[in-house]
Amino acid sequence: MMRTRPLKVALLGCGVVGSEVARIMTTHADDLTARIGAPVELAGVAVRRPDRVREGIDQDLVTTDATALVKRGDIDVVVEVIGGIEPARTLITTAFEHGASVVSANKALLAQDGAALHAAAGQHDKDLYYEAAVAGAIPLLRPLRESLAGDKINRVMGIVNGTTNFILDKMDSTGAGYQEALDEATALGYAEADPTADVEGFDAAAKAAILAGISFHTRVRLDDVYREGMTEVTAADFASAREMGCTIKLLAICERAADGASVTARVHPAMIPLSHPLASVRGAYNAVFVESDAAGQLMFYGPGAGGSPTASAVLGDLVAVCRNRLNGATGPGESAYAALPVSPMGDVVTRYHISLDVADKPGVLAQVATVFAEHGVSIDTVRQQGKDGEASLVVVTHRASDAALTGTVEALRKLDTVRGVASIMRVEGE
Amino acid sequence: MMRTRPLKVALLGCGVVGSEVARIMTTHADDLTARIGAPVELAGVAVRRPDRVREGIDQDLVTTDATALVKRGDIDVVVEVIGGIEPARTLITTAFEHGASVVSANKALLAQDGAALHAAAGQHDKDLYYEAAVAGAIPLLRPLRESLAGDKINRVMGIVNGTTNFILDKMDSTGAGYQEALDEATALGYAEADPTADVEGFDAAAKAAILAGISFHTRVRLDDVYREGMTEVTAADFASAREMGCTIKLLAICERAADGASVTARVHPAMIPLSHPLASVRGAYNAVFVESDAAGQLMFYGPGAGGSPTASAVLGDLVAVCRNRLNGATGPGESAYAALPVSPMGDVVTRYHISLDVADKPGVLAQVATVFAEHGVSIDTVRQQGKDGEASLVVVTHRASDAALTGTVEALRKLDTVRGVASIMRVEGE
Numbered sequence: 113m114m115r116t117r118p119l120k121v122a123l124l125g126c127g128v129v130g131s132e133v134a135r136i137m138t139t140h141a142d143d144l145t146a147r148i149g150a151p152v153e154l155a156g157v158a159v160r161r162p163d164r165v166r167e168g169i170d171q172d173l174v175t176t177d178a179t180a181l182v183k184r185g186d187i188d189v190v191v192e193v194i195g196g197i198e199p200a201r202t203l204i205t206t207a208f209e210h211g212a213s214v215v216s217a218n219k220a221l222l223a224q225d226g227a228a229l230h231a232a233a234g235q236h237d238k239d240l241y242y243e244a245a246v247a248g249a250i251p252l253l254r255p256l257r258e259s260l261a262g263d264k265i266n267r268v269m270g271i272v273n274g275t276t277n278f279i280l281d282k283m284d285s286t287g288a289g290y291q292e293a294l295d296e297a298t299a300l301g302y303a304e305a306d307p308t309a310d311v312e313g314f315d316a317a318a319k320a321a322i323l324a325g326i327s328f329h330t331r332v333r334l335d336d337v338y339r340e341g342m343t344e345v346t347a348a349d350f351a352s353a354r355e356m357g358c359t360i361k362l363l364a365i366c367e368r369a370a371d372g373a374s375v376t377a378r379v380h381p382a383m384i385p386l387s388h389p390l391a392s393v394r395g396a397y398n399a400v401f402v403e404s405d406a407a408g409q410l411m412f413y414g415p416g417a418g419g420s421p422t423a424s425a426v427l428g429d430l431v432a433v434c435r436n437r438l439n440g441a442t443g444p445g446e447s448a449y450a451a452l453p454v455s456p457m458g459d460v461v462t463r464y465h466i467s468l469d470v471a472d473k474p475g476v477l478a479q480v481a482t483v484f485a486e487h488g489v490s491i492d493t494v495r496q497q498g499k500d501g502e503a504s505l506v507v508v509t510h511r512a513s514d515a516a517l518t519g520t521v522e523a524l525r526k527l528d529t530v531r532g533v534a535s536i537m538r539v540e541g542e
Numbered sequence: 543m544m545r546t547r548p549l550k551v552a553l554l555g556c557g558v559v560g561s562e563v564a565r566i567m568t569t570h571a572d573d574l575t576a577r578i579g580a581p582v583e584l585a586g587v588a589v590r591r592p593d594r595v596r597e598g599i600d601q602d603l604v605t606t607d608a609t610a611l612v613k614r615g616d617i618d619v620v621v622e623v624i625g626g627i628e629p630a631r632t633l634i635t636t637a638f639e640h641g642a643s644v645v646s647a648n649k650a651l652l653a654q655d656g657a658a659l660h661a662a663a664g665q666h667d668k669d670l671y672y673e674a675a676v677a678g679a680i681p682l683l684r685p686l687r688e689s690l691a692g693d694k695i696n697r698v699m700g701i702v703n704g705t706t707n708f709i710l711d712k713m714d715s716t717g718a719g720y721q722e723a724l725d726e727a728t729a730l731g732y733a734e735a736d737p738t739a740d741v742e743g744f745d746a747a748a749k750a751a752i753l754a755g756i757s758f759h760t761r762v763r764l765d766d767v768y769r770e771g772m773t774e775v776t777a778a779d780f781a782s783a784r785e786m787g788c789t790i791k792l793l794a795i796c797e798r799a800a801d802g803a804s805v806t807a808r809v810h811p812a813m814i815p816l817s818h819p820l821a822s823v824r825g826a827y828n829a830v831f832v833e834s835d836a837a838g839q840l841m842f843y844g845p846g847a848g849g850s851p852t853a854s855a856v857l858g859d860l861v862a863v864c865r866n867r868l869n870g871a872t873g874p875g876e877s878a879y880a881a882l883p884v885s886p887m888g889d890v891v892t893r894y895h896i897s898l899d900v901a902d903k904p905g906v907l908a909q910v911a912t913v914f915a916e917h918g919v920s921i922d923t924v925r926q927q928g929k930d931g932e933a934s935l936v937v938v939t940h941r942a943s944d945a946a947l948t949g950t951v952e953a954l955r956k957l958d959t960v961r962g963v964a965s966i967m968r969v970e971g972e
Contacts, residue, residue, distance in 0.1 A: 254681075261857070262859075421838055
């Protein structure tokens with residue numbers, strides 16, 4: 113049942129990802145036709161700089177007027193790989209209004225305005241797919257929302273930012289400090305000139321919001337995600353981690369509360385045991401570990417960024433959306449029926465590794481232990497090291513709420529014998 | 543757009559997997575309704591022993607007449623978890639004829655008769671889904687045929703049998719021999735009383751046929767898959783592997799030839815480097831490593847068997863098939879348009895680790911090296927160990943065809959100075 117009239121695709125953006133999407137649409141045209149059931153045709157490419165030579169793209173297709181392109185009315189699918197909030201948001205809603213479905217790779221936009229965009233898609237009975245927005249090439253959103261649609265996901269914990277994983281892996285394997293590792297990441301092109309979005313966890317937080325929403329069938333906004341960057345992770349932290357048989361990763365963690373009545377989403381550096389599958393994720397790779405009622409423990413691993421990997425995810429969505437269109441149907445839309453509240457960070461329960469600089473005199477440990485006990489935080493292990501009248505105390509706790517831990521740390525800071533809190537790090541994946 | 547008339551599901555088989563499917567359909571009914579857009583109702587359960595008490599299943603639904611159940615005409619989806627070729631095959635085709643779509647977990651049947659079953663589904667415009675047939679709970683077939691539909695998969699290499707991975711992992715970690723490790727697997731319920739299907743690679747070969755077909759959009763029959771079991775892997779092989787920085791896994795490997803014009807599929811034990819992501823897959827877990835043009839290297843990891851994990855995969859398919867039905871559409875059917883020939887094992891190119899027992903006298907290495915050279919097999923490293931007039935030679939080759947290697951080994955056996963070929967093992971994942 114092959115259709116000969118082609119499906120028309122408008123490409124918004126022709127940078128690293130867009131040019132790769134266009135290239136594969138051309139070089140793999142026959143495969144795409146066979147897999148979709150109709151040919152797909154690149155009908156227009158909206159760019160900012162039309163004079164730049166783009167190999168393999170017919171110059172007649174290039175336009176600077178993205179709005180006119182999505183309003184043409186004959187476009188079946190708009191592929192948005194511009195990134196950022198505007199003009200992407202307006203272009204996507206305009207596309208729906210003019211009869212097109214949309215494939216996007218825009219994590220920031222989906223995390224911030226996913227609900228409104230899904231509503232616009234639903235209103236016009238169009239598809240909105242965005243596999244490429246989280247973990248690049250790794251098939252993740254489709255497995256979560258389709259393969260696991262008959263299961264109950266309880267926890268999603270992932271390395272979803274390749275830049276920070278590259279930096280942390282470098283620190284771990286070479287003993288380098290943060291700045292040195294960042295400089296190398298920048299030199300190798302793994303970090304951008306302004307690395308803020310990556311190293312401060314903004315990028316991972318957007319992905320956490322999307323993952324939590326899909327996994328728990330509820331709405332999680334970017335503002336709901338607790339976020340801590342990894343710029344303060346030190347070589348000393350890695351040494352402490354190694355002593356515990358752990359390494360340090362920047363993790364996005366989405367959890368259903370034990371009673372099932374609420375969810376949390378957070379991004380922060382954490383120690384994880386070397387035996388955990390996420391611990392061996394090296395370089396700029398991404399991986400997401402999923403725990404569900406029936407399936408148990410799953411992991412999805414692969415490249416989280418880059419032109420070709422992201423294009424792979426975009427094209428997988430393009431095939432699906434084109435197939436839906438030929439079927440006169442749409443794929444699964446937003447599923448937020450569970451409408452679970454998002455709990456604040458204080459409610460998160462986990463373990464903590466705390467390093468304190470203390471006076472080297474008798475009774476300090478008793479004082480410190482009393483503060484933990486008063487705040488209901490149970491100590492698992494404690495290790496004392498003294499040198500030259502100074503001493504350090506390393507405390508690893510049992511599971512406690514973030515609020516209780518925060519209270520404990522505030523009280524510790526007020527003790528005369530505590531000179532400073534050198535580091536606090538959560539311990540996950542045990 | 544919630545529909546209130548329920549979709550009717552017939553369950554064929556109510557063993558470990560079927561009972562878990564029924565249980566989750568009941569306990570998660572509200573979630574399934576929300577995710578599908580209509581309620582699903584268990585309309586009948588076909589079993590062999592109707593008198594066995596099945597907790598949570600209405601006895602009125604139980605029947606021994608599976609044929610009558612699939613012929614009822616009001617069934618929307620038939621879930622087949624009987625396994626084996628017949629009566630499963632006839633029941634599935636009968637289901638299509640009577641208007642139902644089918645979700646199956648039956649790897650043996652799909653590997654043997656996938657083409658005919660897909661044709662029957664297509665003829666009646668019905669769905670045939672079988673995520674649970676390969677790698678249990680791991681979302682794998684949907685990612686391969688949907689998420690990667692815009693990409694070109696070149697290689698799929700996986701641990702797809704949990705029983706053999708448990709045995710090999712045990713041998714690796716404890717130094718146990720094959721029989722001892724098998725006995726423990728049997729005692730713990732990881733191996734069946736008759737472990738032939740697992741340890742001789744039949745189970746993995748069925749999965750390889752399915753994986754190759756989906757990955758390369760071509761038809762690969764069970765008979766096309768080269769198969770070697772793992773019963774002859776010894777503790778000595780593991781010692782050799784460790785010396786090379788490797789471990790041993792039973793792998794299913796599906797490859798596109800370098801020229802793209804043919805494919806191969808095979809199952810055999812192989813050495814893989816400890817640094818390869820598959821090397822750290824422990825116990826009865828499964829994992830599948832995928833290499834594609836655009837996405838690069840991906841890995842999917844999780845439990846490959848068991849009632850709950852398999853039920854998770856079955857229910858994910860059930861939700862998808864029900865959604866398609868409400869949309870009046872079907873999902874992607876068999877995609878075999880590429881129609882690539884399957885090359886014989888002799889054409890497979892890889893590296894080899896060969897242990898020879900040889901006479902401990904001058905000139906043996908020269909003789910052996912000449913045989914390799916005459917067959918066009920280039921040697922990477924060779925290691926000699928002598929003791930008591932006996933000696934062993936361990937040869938690791940560069941990449942060579944299986945045919946060339948086979949010819950080399952035949953010629954080696956004819957040398958006076960070669961007392962025996964102690965082991966031949968392929969080296970993969972480098």
